[in-house]
Amino acid sequence: MKYKIFSTLSVLACVAACNESPSDMVEENRSEQIATTEIDSSQRSVERESQATVRWYSATQVSLGKEVFAQNCAECHGPKANGIVKDWRQRLDDGSFPPPPLDGSAHAWHHPTSMLLQVINNGGQAYGGNMPPFVDVLDYEEKLAAIAYFQSFWTDEIYSRWEQMGGTN
Incomplete structure (x- = not known):
């Protein structure tokens, strides 16, 4: 049982x-x-x-850069560095290239700081553009501030890729 x-x-x-x-x-x-x-x-x-992207510039540099950019660059590159022409790759009637956007949507992020400074100093004629030289117009800090301003529009992804390509050189 x-x-x-x-x-x-x-x-x-x-x-x-x-x-x-x-x-x-x-x-x-x-x-x-x-x-x-x-x-x-x-x-x-x-x-x-x-893992937020740490950038080389400060908020103070971006603030100064906004002023410098507004006074010296915005007329050709747009107030927020977004360009003023529909297609910056299309040559103008005179055969030159229009000013490209600098907000990360064109090719500025392909160039290191040294190259960006070279273009600011010497102008864009050597590259098929009409940008005048700013070597005697802006001091070094103002040039860096202008770069900081337009780079502030770059996404973290674009900025990181720029750094990986040696952008801070």
């Missing part, structure tokens, strides 16, 4: 343990995956925030 009761209880325990249907198990796994995905997403968000 004891054996019969023990056997019956054992069978009932096994049945109860195995009573979870496959769809219940799938749902449980899905819930675990969703919870894990939510944790992973929030961790990635925190990681992105903690």
Whole structure:
């Protein structure tokens, strides 16, 4: 009799343990995956925030650069460095290239600081443009401030790529 009761209880325990249907198990796994995905997403968000791109310039330089840019560059490159022509790659009637946007949507980010300073100093004629030289118009700090201003419009991705290409040289 004891054996019969023990056997019956054992069978009932096994049945109860195995009573979870496959769809219940799938749902449980899905819930675990969703919870894990939510944790992973929030961790990635925190990681992105903690990996914010550190830039070479200060807010003070950007502020000065905004003034310098407005007085010396905006007429040709647009007030927010976004250009003033529809297609900066299309030559003008005189055969020169129009001023490109400097906000990260054209090619300025392909050039290191030294090259950007060279173009500011010597003008754009050597590159097929009409930009005048600013070597005697702006001092070194104003030139860097103008660069800081237009780089402040660059996305972190563009800025990081510029740095990887040796941009701060």
